[in-house]
Amino acid sequence: MEPIKSRVLVVGCTGYIGRLMAQASLDLNHPTYLLVRPDVVHDIRRVEIVLGFKAQGAKLLEGSLDDNESLLAALKQVDVVVSAMAENRLLSQLKLVEAIKQAGNIKRFLPSEFGMDPDRMHHALKPGNHVFESKREVRRAVEAAGIPHTFVSANCFAGYFLSSLAQFAQFMPPKEKVFIYGDGTAKVVWVVEADVGRYALSTVDDPRAVNKTIYIRPPANVLSQKEVVEMWEEMSGVTLVKCHIPEEDFLRDLQGPPSPKNEALSIFYHVFYKGECSNFDISDDVSASHLYPHIDYMSASSYLKRFL
Ligand SMILES: NC(=O)c1ccc[n+]([C@@H]2O[C@H](COP(=O)([O-])OP(=O)(O)OC[C@H]3O[C@@H](n4cnc5c(N)ncnc54)[C@H](OP(=O)(O)O)[C@@H]3O)[C@@H](O)[C@H]2O)c1
Structure with missing residues (x-):
């Protein structure tokens, strides 16, 4: 007999990774509830997404983090909350933390994280460091409230990073030339988004x-940018012109006025020059691959084959 599955509320279910959280919850047979903000009615794309989940059995609960009453009513119906709040709204989760504390019935909370471990990124460069700061602030509020939690570190989403062999703001492989960060040998952890959802919901x-940080680090997907470029060249038969960007040039270009581009690039620095997704050991008890060996994650190679 299958064990009873907790009822899961997904916050941010129409977002980039929130959709995969909702799908994983449904696929793993959790009774799945979605917080649907009133303004969804004005956005055909989001209406279609929530209707798609409803057709699969999800229950739609109207509410918003700005409306404590609706939030409490939603929380009372579930056991677990998974938040996939957008990066520029991370601190709005402090209201969610407060409501979870007030509700008193939530057995597990996963705040919006799913990247590098913010507690290992105190030294992060400006201007992207504020994302880590906000995630840490939410962590500390969750801990102070005594809410049972799991923080999920998912490293680099394949769609954002692997699809283009790590070319900034590009989401398909380059055709002629590829920018390589330094010598391209820093090890990076690439994770396909559907697998992020599956691992996160498994926790x-x-x-x-x-009350742990769980790291998603699929062994076959710990590869340097250079290895990924070589993999693509071999499967596509295309030889790309390599343009190496020396570390000092990359850092100099970051000095400009703060902008969303520079925010993202400052995180690229830690990933591709410093190898900070993988330059520390994780023990088996916090490794998603070790805890959930039955998850047949997608390899970087299978992911890239989709572009052939
Ligand atoms: N590791 C990686 O490579 C990587 C890449 C991207 C993101 N991430 C992380 O994943 C998490 C989610 O990011 P995402 O890109 O999936 O987010 P997103 O798609 O930009 O937004 C997620 C959700 O945030 C809610 N939201 C946005 N603006 C709002 C507002 N003004 N008021 C209330 N709610 C608002 C929306 O919820 P509704 O659905 O309710 O409308 C939206 O669907 C973040 O923590 C981010 O750092 C990691």
Whole structure:
């Protein structure tokens, strides 16, 4: 007999990774509830997304982080909350933390994280460092409120990073030339988004994951940018012109006025020059691959084959 699955509320279910959280919750047979903000009615794309989940059995609960009453009513119906709030709204989760504390019935909370571990990124460069600061602030509020939680570090989403062999603001492989960060040998962890959802949702009823940071680091997907470029060249038969960007040039270009581009690039620095997704050891008890060996994650190679 299958164990009873917790009821999961997904916040931010129409977002880039929130959609995969909702889908994973449904696929893993959790009774799935979606917080649907009133303004969804004005956005045909989001209406279609929530209707697609409703057709699969999700329950739609109207509410918003700005409306404590609706939030409490939603929280009372579930056991677990998974938040996939947007980066520029991370601190709005402090209201969610307060409501979870007030509701008193939530057995697990996963705040919006799913990147590098913010507690290992105190030294992060400006201007992208504020994302880590906000995630840390939410972590500390969750801990102070005594809310059982799991923080999920998912490293580099394949769609954002692997699809273009890590070319900035591009989401398909380059055709002629590829920019390589330094010598391209820093090890990076590439994770396909659907797998982020599957691993994250696997933690919610797992007592081994309570009050821990769980790292998604699929062994076959710990590859340098150079290895990924070589993999693509071999499968596509295309030889790309390599343009190496020396570290000092990259850092100099970051000095300009703060902009969303520079925010993202400052995170690229830590990933591709410093190898900070993988330059520390993780023990088996916090490794998603070790805890959930049955998850047949997608390899970087299979992901790239989709572009052939
Ligand atoms: N590791 C990686 O490579 C990587 C890449 C991208 C993102 N991330 C992380 O994943 C998390 C989610 O990012 P994302 O890109 O998936 O987010 P997103 O698609 O930009 O937005 C997620 C959700 O945030 C809610 N939201 C946005 N603006 C709002 C507003 N003004 N008021 C209330 N709610 C608002 C929306 O919820 P509704 O659905 O309710 O409308 C939206 O669907 C972040 O923590 C981010 O750092 C990691």
